[in-house]
Amino acid sequence: MPGGSAAAGRSGVRVVVVGDRGTGKSSLISAAASESFPEHVPRVLPPTRLPADFYPDRIPVTIVDTSSSIESRGKLDEELKRADAVVLTYACDDPLTLTRLNTFWLPELRRLEIKSPIVVVGCKLDLRDECQPMSLENVMGPIMQQYREIETCIECSSATLIQVPDVFYYAQKAVLHPTAPLFDQERQCLKPRCIRALKRIFFLCDNDMDGALSDSELNEFQVKCFNAPLQAAEIVGVKRVVQERIPGGVNDLGLTLEGFLFLHALFIEKGRLETTWAVLRKFGYDDNLKLRDDILPAPSKHAPDQSVELTSEAVEFLRGIFRLYDLDNDGSLQPAELDAVFVTAPESPWGEAPYADAAEKTALGSITLKGFLSEWALMTALDPTSSLANLIYIGYGGDPASALRLTRRRSVDRKKQRTERNVFCCCVFGPKKAGKSALLNSFLGRPFSNNYSPTTGECYAANVVDQLGGTEKTLILQEIPEDGVKKFLSNKESLAAYDVALFVYDSSDEYSWKRARELLLDVARCGEESGYGVPCLLIAAKDDLDPFPMALQNAARVTQQMGIDAPIPVSVKLRDSNSLFSKVISAAEHPHMSIPETDIGKKRKKYCHLVQNSLMFVSVGAAIAVVGMAAYRAYAVRKNS
Structure with missing residues (x-):
């Protein structure tokens, strides 16, 4: 499944189940784990583990049951803060528990500043009064508009096992393939940082740099991300879907950037977030849509008197980037041209302190080549990892380890009386x-x-x-x-x-x-x-x-x-x-x-020299004594013989 590689960085998912008493929390957990309806369930179950092979992502899920009693509130709050995802339950046969979501539980989760995704689950679906049909979309729509942290809503029945496994699949999926970084639910569009990441991926896959992904480039992309080629009929089908919705999404050369972005928005709208996340993670992105630290070999541990600099190879690359984006050849980058340099980075890194006003600019606010290179030098000195990441974002294709160098210690420079x-x-x-x-x-x-x-x-x-x-x-x-x-x-x-x-x-x-x-x-x-x-x-x-x-x-x-x-x-x-x-x-x-x-420093230095000279005198004296003793022994041996 496409999402498998996406989960590689995680060893497990912790899901905490909360809700009013009697809504079916413990029965839901037991039914999911045993795949059968339990006749007798304790009030609160111990942590329950679903094995790695339970879901396609092959990541184990630990489910934590909770008590809603007042005396257990401290433990409940503690568990919620440790949760990767929260399953919030109500009973389909008790309208009051549904009302309590809006009047107590969701506001309480916000008060506790719980940032984990929430899956709202209606339990006891088999007990709902058939004379009072209810549309889940109509009921939950307004609540989800107000509480954007709700990832999805689902109804289930532990007695009949209807959609019971799906509850924790959606909870796991909300953690491994979150919606929030990718998609703006309110505006129904990709978020800016997601667009920037997908743009970079598109440009990397556009090998001939003609502004479109040809059939062969699309196939290479599919193999790289999902280890499976696209059949010719599938490529035709993909292009047809795009062309029907976005006329500019396909041209004579292939799938355009506009079409590529549309496809990913379509995947997300249809709930196939794992597809987009598989692509992003294959190209090194983490959950914040930044390159993972483990693929950025920036020097992290070094002596306090060492620094990090760009290598000559990286500086030459940056000179080339400056010339490439200086469209009017005026020797400086206008704000729009500078923004274009970082269009495939999560954001322009120099918009705020300490970089915003740290370099030379023209009277019109354009940055000169000296200013451009100086900003990079400053970012490399202050935050080598960020500097290396941004080099890669804007297209540095060399070995990442060749972009930065660790300088020699200043204490060594002082002894050698020169610096490199x-x-x-x-x-x-x-x-x-x-x-x-x-x-x-x-x-x-x-x-x-x-x-x-x-x-x-x-x-x-x-x-x-x-x-x-x-x-x-x-x-x-x-x-x-x-x-x-x-x-x-x-x-x-x-x-x-x-x-x-x-x-x-x-x-x-x-x-x-x-x-x-x-x-x-x-x-x-x-x-x-x-x-x-x-x-x-x-x-x-x-x-x-x-x-x-x-x-x-x-x-x-x-x-x-x-x-x-x-x-x-x-x-x-x-x-x-x-x-x-x-x-x-x-x-x-x-x-x-x-x-x-200082005077104290001079005295200390003089004292150190005195001690060193004394030690040297003692060492020389000892050496002379040893040599003398050896000579005397040799003389005595010769005399006796």
Whole structure:
């Protein structure tokens, strides 16, 4: 059956049965398990297991019976929160129990925030009064409109075994092949994320890229997803069904994207969700219509001072994608063109923080090639798995393991006094109103603004920096708000992720300088204690204003004491960056230099050197003594002989 492979990732399904007392919960479970009507049933059955071969998906089902008594409410609530699916019962011969669905049970499930699919089941169908016929669709239609979490409704009879196995089949199916991710019941159409996933699958199967699936391509698709070929008559039949309903669904070349999407909507409308789920899961999608983590070989475990970068192969692929979607050849992607890049991804990944305003754009809001590559570098640094997934969504066809690389540890770089990284991460500290945000904006080529707005959330700026000799390096700046420094440094490994730290202060304000100096000392101490010290640069911002008295002397004394370079004067307002960003790259490329030292750190270092020298002296002395003893013994042997 098509749904078999879809269930491969699950070891079992847990179904909890709830409803008013006397609605037939225990009899329903017992009848399903024994395939016979039980004469005597306990009030509450122990958990009952339907074996893997009970249903075509070959996934075992555990059914949990519950009591609706007040004293059992705590246990009931606990079971509901553990449920994969909920079977909610009423008695066909008792209209009050049907009313209770709307007045108590469904609101109660919402109050408990139960997210599991619900199957509403009318039990005791054989006892319904034949003089009062009832249409299940008419009765349940309005309730299902109000409670979209209801997956389906069914009536059954434990006494006659009518539709008893179907109850738990639908419950299992609601878990293994859920409707909610695929289909909008209210609008009766495929959901956007489902459309995006099916588009990607269509493009992958359209081998000749002519915009349609030919008969041979359709057959390959069928074999890949269901391990069975399509007969010629079946292909003709499929096309006829599509053409009758969607004129543009078939053309002279084959089944179009419009027709492909229509077919899946038709499967879902007819209750054949397992068919669409089999296709999606064959192409690596999970229940959230994202690629499964197990097929994304992104480096997950690594040392704190390692980072993840795109390989040159992946960067070249992205350059090609940029050229492909730059339809007007203006060197930038307009918002619509950028959306088209990610049309086969679950959504555009750069619509919200921290990516939304993190890259260089033109005055019209288009993203440049540098901005495009910088966004990818930022996403790879922050979320390698998401970056790799999006590469695959947009068509990266190489080995996924060849797209990302794990960098060498920064501690090793310091010892070797060089680095092989292409992307550098820099944290930007400083007091309020020092000019941190203005500095990040200038890095992205944005005009200076006198309006001040404090940074509250994550704020990044990423761009490509041209170096001497024609090389390009990507620099990622992360602003650390003054209020967040204490929390940031509370994690002893926080500095491990950065290549450089900048300390921005208002050069016209003495307090701003003193606060920046305090922050520098805090970061230096943290680096010394954790062993993750980073090169530090002081930035004397607002150089267009008159400096406060003694500014240069104070700064010179502090930098000399701590062993770092003198502050770099910068005026964002006058667009005078003094080659700041190239200097940041240079500091990152020389990871053994510009690391500040506190007095305590110097003393500790001196003590360590003293201990090492003492140990060396002792070791040399011991070695001399051993050699001397050996020589004496040799002499004594020769003398005696």
